[in-house]
Amino acid sequence: MTADLATSCLERSAMSSPLAPKSSQATELCHIHNLQVCAGQKKLLDVPHLQLYAKQLTTFIGPNGAGKSTLLHSLLNCTGHTRLKTTGTINYVMANTDGSPHRNTPHSLISQGKIAWVGQHEQFELPLNVLQYALLGVSPQLAWYQTPNVAQTTKARELLHQFELIHLQDRRVSGLSGGEKQRLAVVRALMQDTQILLLDEPTNHLDIRHQRFLLQYLKELVSTAHKTLLVVLHDLTLAYRYSDHVVLMDKSAVVAHGSPEHVMTQERLSGVYQTPIETYDTPNGRLFVS
Numbered sequence: 001m002t003a004d005l006a007t008s009c010l011e012r013s014a015m016s017s018p019l020a021p022k023s024s025q026a027t028e029l030c031h032i033h034n035l036q037v038c039a040g041q042k043k044l045l046d047v048p049h050l051q052l053y054a055k056q057l058t059t060f061i062g063p064n065g066a067g068k069s070t071l072l073h074s075l076l077n078c079t080g081h082t083r084l085k086t087t088g089t090i091n092y093v094m095a096n097t098d099g100s101p102h103r104n105t106p107h108s109l110i111s112q113g114k115i116a117w118v119g120q121h122e123q124f125e126l127p128l129n130v131l132q133y134a135l136l137g138v139s140p141q142l143a144w145y146q147t148p149n150v151a152q153t154t155k156a157r158e159l160l161h162q163f164e165l166i167h168l169q170d171r172r173v174s175g176l177s178g179g180e181k182q183r184l185a186v187v188r189a190l191m192q193d194t195q196i197l198l199l200d201e202p203t204n205h206l207d208i209r210h211q212r213f214l215l216q217y218l219k220e221l222v223s224t225a226h227k228t229l230l231v232v233l234h235d236l237t238l239a240y241r242y243s244d245h246v247v248l249m250d251k252s253a254v255v256a257h258g259s260p261e262h263v264m265t266q267e268r269l270s271g272v273y274q275t276p277i278e279t280y281d282t283p284n285g286r287l288f289v290s
């Protein structure tokens with residue numbers, strides 16, 4: 001089967017399968033095969049097969065310790081710990097300049113500047129102010145002797161304004177509040193202007209209004225700039241409302257994946273989280289309450 005034919009088959013199946021995301025525009029981002037991550041004898045992740053989609057907002061949900069961050073790190077190809085052994089393959093499908101798909105490894109995508117990342121534990125003990133930290137996002141594009149140009153600085157200020165941080169632009173990053181640091185980490189990643197963004201619990205420390213703003217912002221990045229978002233979330237209501245594709249994880253494995261309606265059933269979630277979960281349909285979407 002040629003790559004072109006494979007993609008068109010995927011698009012057809014995306015329209016009919018409950019495993020596929022909501023949008024009929026879904027195309028393949030990557031294929032995971034036999035991915036296993038181990039720490040000694042302990043298996044942290046075991047994913048025999050999983051397909052992820054481009055130009056979609058995919059969320060990874062599941063209880064603490066399920067393996068969500070480990071999977072995201074694997075997608076970055078940096079488990080970040082020499083004791084962890086990773087086996088299996090992750091093949092990204094990215095378009096060539098003529099639009100036809102070609103395959104890539106996570107490592108080559110990072111070096112090409114196609115993936116940006118916000119982790120759970122970003123480093124803020126740095127002698128930088130807020131604007132300088134935001135501009136770290138463009139540092140991979142600069143030679144050692146260059147400083148950010150006017151356009152890059154203007155863009156950083158615009159993003160700081162949108163994320164309500166502009167009044168703090170001269171403030172040392174180490175002194176920011178938890179929510180301000182979290183928003184700044186997202187701004188730094190957005191400054192990288194990559195096709196793919198991986199965000200591990202980006203709503204951590206955010207109040208309810210900023211959580212909603214962030215998810216709305218990410219959703220618009222997908223719909224208007226056709227970015228690919230892979231996001232770990234704990235808030236089931238937000239995951240249901242904003243995701244195109246949901247990957248539910250438990251005990252180092254993928255339990256279910258597909259559209260939110262398909263994956264996030266009351267019965268399945270109650271079983272995985274080991275607590276009764278009620279759902280309520282409101283004019284503003286479905287609420288999940290434990």
Ligand SMILES: Nc1ncnc2c1ncn2[C@@H]1O[C@H](COP(=O)(O)OP(=O)(O)OP(=O)(O)O)[C@@H](O)[C@H]1O
Binds near residue numbers: 044062063065081084
């Ligand atoms: N370096 C490591 N060595 C040993 N065990 C590890 C290591 N890193 C992670 N783990 C274990 O792997 C499991 C999965 O961790 P992971 O961080 O992927 O979970 P998670 O789903 O992201 O959890 P949370 O929602 O709490 O952030 C956990 O049991 C964790 O303790």
